Amino acid sequence: MPKETVPEPLRPAHFAGDPVEVARRLLGGKLVRVTPEGERLSGRLVELEAYDCPRDPACTAGRFHAARSADMAVAPGRWLFWTAHGHPLLQVSCREEGVAASVLIRAIEPLEGVGRMLDYRPVTRERDLTNGPAKLVYALGLNPAQIAGTPVDRPDLFLLPPGAPLPDAEVEVTARIGIKEGRNLPWRFTVRGNPWVSPAAPSMELMP
DNA sequence: ACAGTGATGTGCT
């Protein structure tokens, strides 16, 4: 019997390229968080978006958010938190140092430690636990101040690639959510038909 | 100093 291969946590170098391609490859993978008590919380990556500031009208960091742009322009493969409406959104920096680009984790399907997640973020309907970019940050109990800027292969917070690349048929490619500019860019990747993707999807279709 | 905007979440009708 061949030993079952346990996927290795993704290293920072994995994120050195185009965030659109990185997001596509990452879909179907896993986000894992280990609490200080040693409990493992995890979820399947079912909704990701790419932000590529130099050529991206939706990326405000590239246009005027100088400070935030600098935050995002760190070396590849670092955890980042974009702030929107007062909420922290989890991202991974992409491309080389000096260029602001990232992958945004918008939703996960809870796998391990659901009870603990409900402690961190009580909800009436379990469906609402992690189906939004800030929701999953709260549900995993992440502390942005402690994590921002650190490499993605932390012992207590890391990413696993999908066992096998997700076939195109299972991937839905649409416009990104919650933006006005750049609606024509197909940079949002979701697992087709997965019930855990964010409900706040005004248009599932590309707007010209 | 102040009004407006946005990569959101929550609660209520």
Add this chain to the structure above:
DNA sequence: GCACATCACTGTA
């Protein structure tokens, strides 16, 4: 489906 809380940041003064 709709209003509102919320806050970093921008444009204007």
